[in-house]
Amino acid sequence: MSKQKIPYKIYLNEDEMPKNWYNVRADMKVKPAPLVNPGTLQPMSAADLAPVFCDELIAQELDNDTRLVPIPEEILGFYKMYRPSPLVRAYCLEEKLQTPAHIYYKFEGNNTSGSHKLNSAIAQAYYAKKQGLKGVTTETGAGQWGTALSMACAYLGLDCKVYMVKVSYEQKPFRREVMRTYGATVTPSPSMETNVGRKILAEHPGTTGSLGCAISEAVEVATSNPGYRYVLGSVLNQVLLHQSVIGLETKIALDKYGIVPDIIIGWARSSGASAITASSPWSRPPAPASPAAGLPTTSATPA
Numbered sequence: 001m002s003k004q005k006i007p008y009k010i011y012l013n014e015d016e017m018p019k020n021w022y023n024v025r026a027d028m029k030v031k032p033a034p035l036v037n038p039g040t041l042q043p044m045s046a047a048d049l050a051p052v053f054c055d056e057l058i059a060q061e062l063d064n065d066t067r068l069v070p071i072p073e074e075i076l077g078f079y080k081m082y083r084p085s086p087l088v089r090a091y092c093l094e095e096k097l098q099t100p101a102h103i104y105y106k107f108e109g110n111n112t113s114g115s116h117k118l119n120s121a122i123a124q125a126y127y128a129k130k131q132g133l134k135g136v137t138t139e140t141g142a143g144q145w146g147t148a149l150s151m152a153c154a155y156l157g158l159d160c161k162v163y164m165v166k167v168s169y170e171q172k173p174f175r176r177e178v179m180r181t182y183g184a185t186v187t188p189s190p191s192m193e194t195n196v197g198r199k200i201l202a203e204h205p206g207t208t209g210s211l212g213c214a215i216s217e218a219v220e221v222a223t224s225n226p227g228y229r230y231v232l233g234s235v236l237n238q239v240l241l242h243q244s245v246i247g248l249e250t251k252i253a254l255d256k257y258g259i260v261p262d263i264i265i266g267w268a269r270s271s272g273a274s275a276i277t278a279s280s281p282w283s284r285p286p287a288p289a290s291p292a293a294g295l296p297t298t299s300a301t302p303a
Contacts, residue, residue, distance in 0.1 A: 022069075146186070
């Protein structure tokens with residue numbers, strides 16, 4: 001099949017979508033360092049995280065052993081509104097570069113929120129709803145994560161409180177208003193609504209805000225209001241798990257045409273979640289494919 005003409009866009013059918021998320025930590029010989037409780041300096045336990053995060057998300061956060069995590073049917077149904085996303089052959093770029101390389105990219109902007117963030121937003125909102133919570137809180141910088149979470153919460157009927165970095169709140173009114181259109185409460189951070197916000201404003205009255213400040217406000221509101229939990233769109237293990245759908249779809253699409261990539265590039269904007277989830281399905285040696293998961297079937301232990 002490698003001689004076959006490759007289309008500009010490779011689309012999978014809905015029944016070819018991954019049915020499981022891939023937990024790359026289960027295949028790591030050396031496990032990542034655990035989260036540390038700043039008070040005790042000991043590894044975080046589920047009890048430590050319970051006031052902040054949803055129960056099922058805590059379990060995913062701390063799980064180093066379960067390789068494949070079934071994607072709930074409700075989330076798969078939501079995914080089908082915009083997934084599978086296309087894998088694009090960049091013919092025009094290849095021509096402009098006059099390169100012998102074959103360049104592919106996975107396009108994750110084909111949903112209303114405009115980014116890959118929705119893959120994890122719907123999962124986190126789903127588990128919050130399943131737990132019987134009233135709503136969730138979060139921070140956002142440019143607004144991609146806040147938009148995705150607002151959309152997911154609107155779909156599931158959850159309250160959504162977003163603390164948006166003040167400078168972005170002022171510079172990006174369209175993102176702000178999209179979130180509000182979905183029913184979210186959007187507050188510029190730092191704000192006078194929280195103790196940490198008031199403290200920062202008292203000490204730095206002219207501040208334009210930061211993600212750290214917005215996170216602090218969102219966590220304070222979640223932990224001081226019954227029925228709320230905090231959710232986050234990057235950094236965490238649970239986010240890497242949900243975003244694994246990107247790399248899994250990519251591998252299934254390339255396998256259909258007998259394509260084995262030489263180099264995989266993922267952008268590492270801050271936490272590196274995108275880079276890791278794009279490449280993780282290839283972190284194991286070549287083996288017979290597992291079509292349902294997009295993964296090799298033999299066991300191995302990448303570092």
